[in-house]
Amino acid sequence: MAKTQYYVPVGPIHPALKEPIRVEAKVEGEKIVEVDVKRGFAHRGIEYMGMKRNAIQTLYLSERICGICSISHPYAFVIGSEKALGIEAPPRAQYIRTIIGELERIHSHILWLGVVAHEMGFDSLLFWTWKGREKVLDILELLTGNRINYSVFMIGGVRRDIKESHVKALKDMISYYRIFNEEMKEVFLSDPVYKARTRGVAQLSKKMALELNAVGPVARAAGVRMDVRQDIPYDAYADIGVRAVVPQDIVGEARGDAYDITMVRLYEIDQSLDIIEYCLEEMPEGKIMAIPNYVALLAKIRRTQGEAIGAHEAPRGEVIHYFKYGNKRDGPVVWKVIAPSYNNINTWKPLLLGAEVADIPIVVAYIDPCMCCNDRVAVVRDEDGRIIDPATLHRKAVEKTRKLREELGVRE
Incomplete structure (x- = not known):
């Protein structure tokens, strides 16, 4: 009989770290059988x-x-x-x-x-x-x-x-x-x-x-x-x-x-x-x-x-x-x-596979991670899935800021 697997999401906002990152784990009982680490929540350009x-x-x-x-x-x-x-x-x-x-x-x-x-x-x-x-x-x-x-x-x-x-x-x-x-x-x-x-x-x-x-x-x-x-x-x-x-x-x-x-x-x-x-x-x-x-x-x-x-x-x-x-x-x-x-974040997945759920905080803290150090690139796509180039992204950001200023009645 196949064991029941449970999906345990950790983050991106959680008490273990003051910066955002997401660890998605599948567990059988207390053992982690599958891991996916998702980063990219703290990019500041x-x-x-x-x-x-x-x-x-x-x-x-x-x-x-x-x-x-x-x-x-x-x-x-x-x-x-x-x-x-x-x-x-x-x-x-x-x-x-x-x-x-x-x-x-x-x-x-x-x-x-x-x-x-x-x-x-x-x-x-x-x-x-x-x-x-x-x-x-x-x-x-x-x-x-x-x-x-x-x-x-x-x-x-x-x-x-x-x-x-x-x-x-x-x-x-x-x-x-x-x-x-x-x-x-x-x-x-x-x-x-x-x-x-x-x-x-x-x-x-x-x-x-x-x-x-x-x-x-x-x-x-x-x-x-x-x-x-x-x-x-x-x-x-x-x-x-x-x-x-x-x-x-x-x-x-x-x-x-x-x-x-x-x-x-x-x-x-x-x-x-x-x-x-x-x-x-x-x-x-x-x-x-x-x-x-x-x-x-x-x-x-x-x-x-x-x-x-x-x-x-x-x-x-x-x-x-x-x-x-x-x-x-x-x-x-x-x-x-x-x-x-x-x-060092690359070590999380192999270290977490086969580990106990209670070991997640130790594995995460083990490398002394820094998300803001880690996030160096952000890729933005439009509604059709095409990558937006930097010039277009900047123009859209300016347009959005101006629109917000108008809605809030803030003068330039």
């Missing part, structure tokens, strides 16, 4: 807008792709732009960028640990980790003026220097997290309930990680030793010699499950503290901007033609920005973005 602005405006627009990764996209942006434009940031600026990038990694990893605990029902663990995360956010605010969307990177350098008065606060923060991270390791990795809930759940093999082009902690948890800081070092990472954190270095084997990815992120926090400490000790003296005058910078961009790729190892994995400059414009002629969630 940022790349299109960025190609209509100058490079400085587009740089700060790139921060708005993702709030949690609000240094990751500007980091890839400035690296790619500098390559395309033939600009080199001063050594001191490169070290400052590296410090800020690692501060973001610490806050993002702690945020993830709290979210995963929340998805499993450990809300006390969520509140405890997020309380500990406040320390790094305070430091980011001290260095940049903001807790999120730091607006500190610039093509050819950084806008703010790290002063002597900041160094003590950074060293105090390092001492704080040396202790706090050991406590987190004890709570997450030694707790029998957490281990029982994550061992064997969302298990990704090394072969599957490579076939699905997984990146970041998701790939490293499966035993793939990959990290942009290691493979294509940039800024201070070239001096440091970063080695990707993988489970086999810690416990002798990689299972690629939710427990292993927890382990990878916890040990990456230690690595980030080491990197920040190194940068503070070896910080070069000198200026922090290659071209301090923004008018002169835009003038140089107008005179330059070039294309390049900027890659940065964000907390979730590699972020890639492609640029093409030219046509006497002061902004990118072409700007394309690939974020880690674009790759």
